[in-house]
Amino acid sequence: MKIFAGLEQPDEGSMMLRLAPYQPESAKDAFVNKIGFVQQHFLLADNRNVLDHLVLNWPYKSLLRPGSTDALLKKVKYFGDKFKWSINLKTKIRNLSVGEQQRIEIIKALLTDPEIIIFDEPTAVLAPGEILDFLQFLKDLRAEGKTLILISHKLNEIKAVADNVTVLRHGQSILTRPVSEMSVADMAESMIGQKLGSLVTNANAKKERNQLFEVKDLGLIVEKNEILGVAGIEGHGQSQLIKKVLSTVQDLEISYGDIAEDRLRFNLFPGLSLVDHMPLRHPDHFTKHGFIQKNKAIEATKEVVKTWDVRPYDAFIAADKLSGGNQQKFVVGRELMHNPDFILAAHPTRGVDLGAQQMIHSALVARKEAGKSVMLVSSDLDEILNLSDVFIILNKNHVYGPFFKKQLSEIEIGQFMTDCHPQQSKYLLGSVDHVAE
Amino acid sequence: MSQNNLLAKFAPWFGFLLGLILACSLAFFFKENPWHVLKVVTTSFTNSKYDFGLTLFYTTCLIFAGLSFAVPMKAGLFHIGSEGQLTISATIAAVVGILFKADTLTGLCVIFVLTSLTGMLSALIIALLKFYRKAHEVVVAIMLNFVFAALSTWLTINHFQNTESQNPETSLIASVYQIFKDDPIKNYFENSPVSSFFVIAILFCILLRWLEEKTLFFQIIKSYGANPDASKRFGFSELKILIWVMLMAGFFSAMVGLTEVLGSSFQYKIGFSPSYGFLGIAVALLARQNFVGIVGSSFLLALLHKGASDLDLETQFLTRDFSRVLQALIIFCVAASYYIFNYRKQRKGGQ
Numbered sequence: 001m002k003i004f005a006g007l008e009q010p011d012e013g014s015m016m017l018r019l020a021p022y023q024p025e026s027a028k029d030a031f032v033n034k035i036g037f038v039q040q041h042f043l044l045a046d047n048r049n050v051l052d053h054l055v056l057n058w059p060y061k062s063l064l065r066p067g068s069t070d071a072l073l074k075k076v077k078y079f080g081d082k083f084k085w086s087i088n089l090k091t092k093i094r095n096l097s098v099g100e101q102q103r104i105e106i107i108k109a110l111l112t113d114p115e116i117i118i119f120d121e122p123t124a125v126l127a128p129g130e131i132l133d134f135l136q137f138l139k140d141l142r143a144e145g146k147t148l149i150l151i152s153h154k155l156n157e158i159k160a161v162a163d164n165v166t167v168l169r170h171g172q173s174i175l176t177r178p179v180s181e182m183s184v185a186d187m188a189e190s191m192i193g194q195k196l197g198s199l200v201t202n203a204n205a206k207k208e209r210n211q212l213f214e215v216k217d218l219g220l221i222v223e224k225n226e227i228l229g230v231a232g233i234e235g236h237g238q239s240q241l242i243k244k245v246l247s248t249v250q251d252l253e254i255s256y257g258d259i260a261e262d263r264l265r266f267n268l269f270p271g272l273s274l275v276d277h278m279p280l281r282h283p284d285h286f287t288k289h290g291f292i293q294k295n296k297a298i299e300a301t302k303e304v305v306k307t308w309d310v311r312p313y314d315a316f317i318a319a320d321k322l323s324g325g326n327q328q329k330f331v332v333g334r335e336l337m338h339n340p341d342f343i344l345a346a347h348p349t350r351g352v353d354l355g356a357q358q359m360i361h362s363a364l365v366a367r368k369e370a371g372k373s374v375m376l377v378s379s380d381l382d383e384i385l386n387l388s389d390v391f392i393i394l395n396k397n398h399v400y401g402p403f404f405k406k407q408l409s410e411i412e413i414g415q416f417m418t419d420c421h422p423q424q425s426k427y428l429l430g431s432v433d434h435v436a437e
Numbered sequence: 438m439s440q441n442n443l444l445a446k447f448a449p450w451f452g453f454l455l456g457l458i459l460a461c462s463l464a465f466f467f468k469e470n471p472w473h474v475l476k477v478v479t480t481s482f483t484n485s486k487y488d489f490g491l492t493l494f495y496t497t498c499l500i501f502a503g504l505s506f507a508v509p510m511k512a513g514l515f516h517i518g519s520e521g522q523l524t525i526s527a528t529i530a531a532v533v534g535i536l537f538k539a540d541t542l543t544g545l546c547v548i549f550v551l552t553s554l555t556g557m558l559s560a561l562i563i564a565l566l567k568f569y570r571k572a573h574e575v576v577v578a579i580m581l582n583f584v585f586a587a588l589s590t591w592l593t594i595n596h597f598q599n600t601e602s603q604n605p606e607t608s609l610i611a612s613v614y615q616i617f618k619d620d621p622i623k624n625y626f627e628n629s630p631v632s633s634f635f636v637i638a639i640l641f642c643i644l645l646r647w648l649e650e651k652t653l654f655f656q657i658i659k660s661y662g663a664n665p666d667a668s669k670r671f672g673f674s675e676l677k678i679l680i681w682v683m684l685m686a687g688f689f690s691a692m693v694g695l696t697e698v699l700g701s702s703f704q705y706k707i708g709f710s711p712s713y714g715f716l717g718i719a720v721a722l723l724a725r726q727n728f729v730g731i732v733g734s735s736f737l738l739a740l741l742h743k744g745a746s747d748l749d750l751e752t753q754f755l756t757r758d759f760s761r762v763l764q765a766l767i768i769f770c771v772a773a774s775y776y777i778f779n780y781r782k783q784r785k786g787g788q
Contacts, residue, residue, distance in 0.1 A: 272659065276656060283653055290653055
């Protein structure tokens with residue numbers, strides 16, 4: 001897709017667009033050819049506000065009237081109403097959550113009025129209700145005559161909106177067929193190359209409670225032998241809660257694994273090899289008197305790469321050369337390798353294929369059954385409900401709960417997320433408003 | 438290694454060659470033969486042992502200045518403050534050498550410690566202002582360069598001026614501290630400014646390269662340079678990293694001062710540095726912050742500096758100032774090639 005959007009140059013092969021050869025030299029060629037691209041990893045400047053980004057992408061600005069944004073604002077309002085998104089144009093990007101940033105990316109792409117739009121995992125960070133609105137909007141775009149390319153691991157979404165599906169596996173195109181001829185199970189099978197095992201669920205809800213620690217200033221108790229789910233729309237206090245939890249476990253010197261909410265920002269060092277990451281994350285295991293035990297680190301990295309099927313099988317590859325899914329697999333493998341007592345798993349399956357999703361879920365459940373604590377932060381409600389023993393709900397930096405498995409229906413959870421539950425205040429546990437940067 | 442990676446790796450050297458060719462071509466405008474200019478620039482260090490020694494002296498100073506830039510660069514800091522730090526350090530080395538009366542060993546130790554401390558503390562200001570006031574290291578360093586230059590001048594002219602000279606310089610340090618006058622390296626190169634500091638500089642490069650490979654400490658510094666957010670999330674203290682890299686940078690700046698005062702002139706002369714601090718940036722970039730590579734790039738820039746300085750003797754119309762133009766052109770081409778090749782690499786790699 002990056003080649004199609006002019007961001008990378010092909011090594012070989014050719015492309016045809018509208019029956020003519022197509023060789024984009026840069027992203028500008030893609031704009032000219034009416035191709036829009038909503039990337040999985042956003043291309044936004046942290047220090048600029050939302051309006052700056054939109055103005056840059058607004059194709060109708062002129063040198064004579066650079067400040068004329070009326071038509072732009074009208075269009076932004078149209079998209080905001082359509083998706084039911086509230087967009088504050090003056091907010092700087094660094095103050096937006098991942099979910100909010102993605103909305104800006106989507107609007108950026110739509111502003112240029114493209115005929116072909118590529119969406120790379122667009123619903124990964126949207127709330128359940130928002131996903132339905134978004135899928136409906138995709139259908140509307142199709143009805144307007146647009147061509148849409150939707151890259152997604154969520155096969156239900158493909159099934160819901162796509163006309164044709166192409167399955168890729170390890171960089172190879174496996175098949176292209178009309179969606180009507182394939183079930184979700186068929187797609188999953190051709191994706192991972194074998195029959196999909198049964199969905200991992202955490203069926204054995206635990207009976208005894210046994211405290212590992214209490215999150216400071218919040219009264220939230222994290223138990224051993226338990227997966228604590230954190231549900232909520234992105235940007236409603238997840239980052240603040242994570243900071244608070246990490247600060248507590250660091251103060252209490254509890255061993256922990258940290259699968260961060262944004263792997264590129266918090267888990268990986270571009271330019272450093274996978275081997276280099278090991279002593280940095282596990283200094284106690286891979287250093288002696290301050291000196292790195294290189295051979296030990298190499299062995300451990302190879303083990304992680306092999307166990308978690310991180311491709312290519314190269315312990316010395318720079319972390320930024322891996323694809324998003326392989327980066328995540330490496331991070332999960334690295335964080336779980338020494339069996340920590342507490343595991344923070346924030347969006348652990350974001351951007352990974354179905355086989356790896358299963359593997360990660362199984363690993364989390366196995367850790368829980370071995371007596372460890374897991375805090376699972378996810379915007380995917382199904383993931384939370386399938387895996388958690390107990391869960392809390394975040395809404396506008398307020399923490400509600402804890403709720404036991406099956407205590408609330410999905411509709412009730414949605415009500416808590418949108419301030420509509422009649423007993424909202426009764427379940428208020430605390431707030432994560434004031435967390436130092 | 439693919440062809441593109443190879444190109445990117447040697448990009449600064451292509452830039453260097455291009456800069457050299459452009460600079461020599463400029464000689465056309467001054468009615469000089471570019472070949473002659475190129476010959477002077479590249480071979481003047483071979484004229485005599487003294488010339489070679491002088492080139493090695495420049496190399497020594499450039500190695501230390503290059504290290505002073507390269508270490509903070511590992512942590513993502515653009516350290517442009519070496520010039521000020523080496524100026525104030527050299528002044529303090531001279532002042533202590535004049536005022537402190539002791540035997541040779543004690544005196545040299547005291548000079549070494551106080552000069553190093555001066556360099557380190559003057560660099561520490563940059564780290565502290567960056568951490569506590571979020572001040573950009575480049576702006577702070579540039580301002581401090583002026584402050585330290587003014588302070589050095591004031592101390593020299595008003596308190597330690599050499600009464601036997603009309604030049605703005607301090608008196609000579611006590612004769613018992615001038616042991617590098619009888620240095621074997623200096624003697625070999627016909628009493629040129631080079632001294633054993635040259636060997637010390639190379640040893641530091643090898644030591645740093647080894648530590649970089651082997652220690653967690655350097656790995657932490659590099660991790661902060663690669664991704665400060667992740668480094669903080671891993672539990673590494675930003676303040677400690679900033680302080681340590683700047684202390685090291687300050688120490689190496691101070692070593693330039695010591696090379697001059699203990700190894701060459703035995704006094705502080707205002708303007709002794711032909712912008713070692715800034716040339717150190719080109720040295721480090723040319724070596725792509727490889728500590729051992731800095732030895733090679735320092736020698737290259739040193740011979741260039743030596744050759745360019747000789748232009749006014751060897752040519753009819755060119756002056757010493759032309760050496761500045763020549764160096765500027767080369768640095769410009771090196772920097773440009775670095776970005777051009779990396780940009781190409783990014784386009785291809787999509788990073």
